[in-house]
Amino acid sequence: MDESDARLAYVVGRRMRRIRRDQELSQEAVAWVPGIHRTQISLYEHGERMPFLSSFVRLAGGLGVSPSTLLDGITWEGGQSNVGGFVLLDQGGDRDGR
Numbered sequence: 001m002d003e004s005d006a007r008l009a010y011v012v013g014r015r016m017r018r019i020r021r022d023q024e025l026s027q028e029a030v031a032w033v034p035g036i037h038r039t040q041i042s043l044y045e046h047g048e049r050m051p052f053l054s055s056f057v058r059l060a061g062g063l064g065v066s067p068s069t070l071l072d073g074i075t076w077e078g079g080q081s082n083v084g085g086f087v088l089l090d091q092g093g094d095r096d097g098r
Contacts, residue, residue, distance in 0.1 A: 001050070004085045008074065010047030011088050015070050017045040019063050034058030 001009060020030050027041040036055060043049040044059070051059060060067040075087045 005050065006047065007088065008086050009044075009050045011074070012050070012070055013045045013047040016041075016059065016063065019065060019069075020045075023064065025063075030059070030062045033062035036062075 020027070027038045027045075031038045031041045034055065036051075036059065040049070040051070040055075041059075044051055050056075056070070057067050060070055063070075073088065077085065077087050
């Protein structure tokens with residue numbers, strides 16, 4: 001993962017963990033619904049891995065939220081002279097990333 005992808009994985013994983021804890025769910029409970037191993041949930045929550053799109057949608061279902069909830073405020077901005085990067089809005093709506 002490059003730096004931009006690592007930051008995205010961290011932010012999405014942190015959101016997953018917060019939602020799971022707010023609902024007082026264990027990683028095992030969240031993993032059971034989409035059929036993903038609990039250790040994968042831990043890797044996602046710690047930003048060490050990013051799920052494939054199909055797993056991401058199933059994980060959101062396991063958390064009882066839409067995938068867009070986990071991606072709220074995250075956009076991509078391309079540049080004229082560079083590849084671009086993710087723009088991540090933190091909980092307060094401030095820009096974070098790149």
